Amino acid sequence: MASNEFPPQLKIPATYMRGGTSKGVFFNLADLPPAAQVPGEARDQLLLRVIGSPDPYGKHTDGMGGATSSTSKAVIVSQSQQPDHHVDYLFGQVSIDQPLVDWSGNCGNLSAAVGPFAIHAGLIPPECIPHNGVMAVRVWQANIGKTLVVQVPIRNGQVQETGDFELDGVTFPAAEIQVDFMAPGEGAIFPTGQLMDRLEVPGLGMLEATLINAGIPTIFINAHSLGFSGTELQGDINGNADTLALFERIRAAGAVKMGLISSPEQAASRQHTPKVAFVAEPAAYVASSGKTVEQTDIDVLVRALSMGKLHHAMMGTAAVAIAAAACVPGTLVNLAAGGGEKTSVTFGHPSGTLKVGAEARHTEQGWEVEKVTMSRSARILMEGAVRVPFA
Incomplete structure (x- = not known):
């Protein structure tokens, strides 16, 4: 095939972030190619190529993935379509060796990074962000239809990323981010009605x-x-x-x-x-x-x-x-x-x-869980753009 028949790579704004003990590629929905702004094969194929899957070698050498379930992740964030929420958050778990993006659940670790990303990406009005204190980012988790409240520390009007909070599984300390998972179950949380x-x-x-x-x-x-x-x-x-x-x-x-x-x-x-x-x-x-x-x-x-x-x-x-x-x-x-x-x-x-x-x-109706709370940390590892062969 002649070289002029190979299209150039797309350049897509992206942010590479760690959240908890995971890391992934974060996108503002509006920055994705139009075909990938809606669910479907085009979106899946784009994210597979960004991460470098499927990779029969299991290394993700030609992509942004890390060849583990904790590092083969993609996140799409947009201004929320839900009342009383700041942003909508969609999570894709990218298979390493299969041509599959699984949208069936959330990533709790990367949830901690959604709040900071939303602020960095300008998805939250500046007047909502305190000069110092904590910004409670209300997130609609679109995969499962649930509310998360991500408590982001703010210093001098900016997200505080450095700190002394240590999280087992993460090498270096960072600022603590509390994540509240609101009503995380579907009504009665035991689908069979049995505890055992x-x-x-x-x-x-x-x-x-x-x-x-x-x-x-x-x-x-x-x-x-x-x-x-x-x-x-x-x-x-x-x-x-x-x-x-x-x-x-x-x-x-x-x-x-x-x-x-x-x-x-x-x-x-x-x-x-x-x-x-x-x-x-x-x-x-x-x-x-x-x-x-x-x-x-x-x-x-x-x-x-x-x-x-x-x-x-x-x-x-x-x-x-x-x-x-x-x-x-x-x-x-x-x-x-x-x-x-x-x-x-x-x-x-x-x-x-x-x-x-x-x-x-x-x-x-049975047992219900009103809220689960845990502390994580998050930070930007790299920001700019990913390059990806994508027609």
């Missing part, structure tokens, strides 16, 4: 599980039922193809039980949700950083898988699910955390610990 269900898993048999839809649909199982301790790190799980295949069968069985898919085969095209996690009572372990987490530091151990691999820390939306489940007496998470009523939980994950608060109450 039994899943029939091929090759394993019957397995007890707590199925919850708060933050993100999540399947909780007891670590000991699979022969695990709950102190595992990535290397203990991700190098074993049989173990990963087992977790995928559990995920598929749980997705069917939750009514998210009608057959286990459909789970392959819905990689982002639901999540699957395993829990255990507190125990001491050495985190991936080399830091010792003492038994007395935590209420419960939790390990979660994302996009088919054990996560290096904890997904923010899964942390919402953990807090919600821990605060409802009788769930597997609550029992592993010692049982009883709770308003917060500190859990141990592969990178360290995290404390999350939750407000849950029992109604005639």
